[in-house]
Amino acid sequence: MLINNAGISGGFPQDTHSTSIATIRQVFDTNFFGTIQVTQAFIDLLRKSPEPRIVNVTSGLASLTLHNDPSWQYYKVKGAAYGPSKTALNAYTVVLAYELKDTAFKVNVVDPGYTATDFNHHSGPRNVTDAAADVVKFAVLDADGPSGMFYSVDNNPETGVSPW
Ligand SMILES: NC(=O)c1ccc[n+]([C@@H]2O[C@H](COP(=O)([O-])OP(=O)(O)OC[C@H]3O[C@@H](n4cnc5c(N)ncnc54)[C@H](OP(=O)(O)O)[C@@H]3O)[C@@H](O)[C@H]2O)c1
Structure with missing residues (x-):
């Protein structure tokens, strides 16, 4: 199994007109390109697993659908770097899951939820x-588990399935 967990926020606020290209590149480097690089490094090894x-x-915050829903609890939590980097990661994962759909792979994006870590100075309500x-849970799915899905208990407390 491979869990690509490394991520940075780039700091908030991140308005579109003053967040530097350097900051946006740094966030994409870790959250998007870094994940792709690690996945490409490990994919052949993963193929050996049953x-x-x-x-x-x-x-x-990767959900474009919810960013357009004013009733969403995080509607105002917009940013030029972090959310877009995770939206791009989601898009990449959809392609990866598609390419591996006829294999034993299960490939998903999972949001841990707003969690108290160094990332947010321990402000999140989840532990x-x-x-x-x-x-x-998604790293140990059995053979009939889902693939190519976006899970977020914050975005959908009932089923966990988040809109893209
Ligand atoms: N906490 C939340 O509320 C929340 C909500 C939604 C999603 N997430 C996501 O959950 C993941 C984990 O976040 P967290 O809350 O645990 O944050 P965290 O406490 O800040 O931990 C981030 C981890 O990523 C590693 N990392 C950062 N940049 C890296 C790089 N360039 N190369 C290798 N490792 C790097 C850090 O390693 P070092 O300690 O060595 O720097 C650290 O282990 C992230 O992808 C984040 O976007 C978090």
Whole structure:
């Protein structure tokens, strides 16, 4: 299994007119290109597993659908670097899952939810144990588990399936 968890925010606020290209590049380098690089490095090794699993850790803030919904709890949490980097990661994961759809691979993006970590100066309401359990669940899916999906308990507490 491969869990691509590394991520940075680039700091907030991130308005579109003053967030530097350098900051946006740095965030994409870690959250998007870094994940692709690690996936490409490990894919041949994963192919040797009878149950290969890839979990790309995304964010609820990646959802373009919800960013256009004024009733969404995070509607005002916009940013020029972080959310877009995770939206791009989601798009890459859709392509990866498509390419691997006729194999034993399961490939998903999973949002750990707003969790108290160094990332947000421990402001999140979720604890790391619960957040990690949500992520690991998709790294140990059995053969009839989903692939090519976006899971976020923050975005959908009932089924966990988030709109893209
Ligand atoms: N916390 C939340 O509320 C929340 C919500 C949604 C999504 N997420 C996502 O969850 C993931 C984990 O975040 P977290 O909350 O655990 O944040 P965190 O406490 O800041 O941890 C981030 C981790 O990523 C590693 N990392 C950062 N840049 C890296 C790089 N260029 N190369 C290798 N490793 C790098 C860090 O390693 P070092 O310690 O060595 O720097 C650290 O282990 C991220 O992808 C984040 O976007 C978090």
